[in-house]
Amino acid sequence: MNLASKIILIITVLIAGFLAPDAINYTQQYLNQPTEKLSIEQYCMLSSQPCTQNSVKMTLNKDVIKPLVTSQITVQWQHSEAETLQLTMQGLEGELGTVKYLLKRVSDNKFQGNITLPVCTLDEMTWLGQLTDGKTTVYPALKMKG
Structure with a gap:
């Protein structure tokens, strides 16, 4: 694996690690919402x-x-x-x-x-x-x- 590929891989992993908690939190909130809006x-x-x-x-x-x-x-x-x-x-x-x-x-x-x-x-x-x-x-x- 060349140096450019390693750098791209490291940046991708860092971005994924940074965004993963927000994505998990959003998914959990979405799943906990009632399926239909209550009056x-x-x-x-x-x-x-x-x-x-x-x-x-x-x-x-x-x-x-x-x-x-x-x-x-x-x-x-x-x-x-x-x-x-x-x-x-x-x-x-x-x-x-x-x-x-x-x-x-x-x-x-x-x-x-x-x-x-x-x-x-x-x-x-x-x-x-x-x-x-x-x-x-x-x-x-x-x-x-x-």
């Missing part, structure tokens, strides 16, 4: 009052979420073997990226985590989410008011 009515709207979807009960420590103010989410998830739950959220009315949170097990069927949402130029924004224990997914949503 807002199919989401469980979070507040200080419990909201239940597929036997998973979710509550927030406050009714109104404000940007850059930490709120706590509590989830009662029966028969989950997971030590953590993953919550992924995206804005409905505007694109502020995807935010991800881990909820940790605090007792047998209870998980808790903190949510801090980014600043938005809109007065209100709906955030749509996916909450999973790795086997089952439920769909929480919340309203943020600035």
Whole structure:
């Protein structure tokens, strides 16, 4: 193998190694997306009052979420073997990226985590989410008011 071929091979391997994590992450996110887009009515709207979807009960420590103010989410998830739950959220009315949170097990069927949402130029924004224990997914949503 000549020198030029070796250099091209090394550059190709480096580029592949650099891009592979992003490609894997994108593929995993794509595979975790619901096959059809859910309507807002199919989401469980979070507040200080419990909201239940597929036997998973979710509550927030406050009714109104404000940007850059930490709120706590509590989830009662029966028969989950997971030590953590993953919550992924995206804005409905505007694109502020995807935010991800881990909820940790605090007792047998209870998980808790903190949510801090980014600043938005809109007065209100709906955030749509996916909450999973790795086997089952439920769909929480919340309203943020600035």
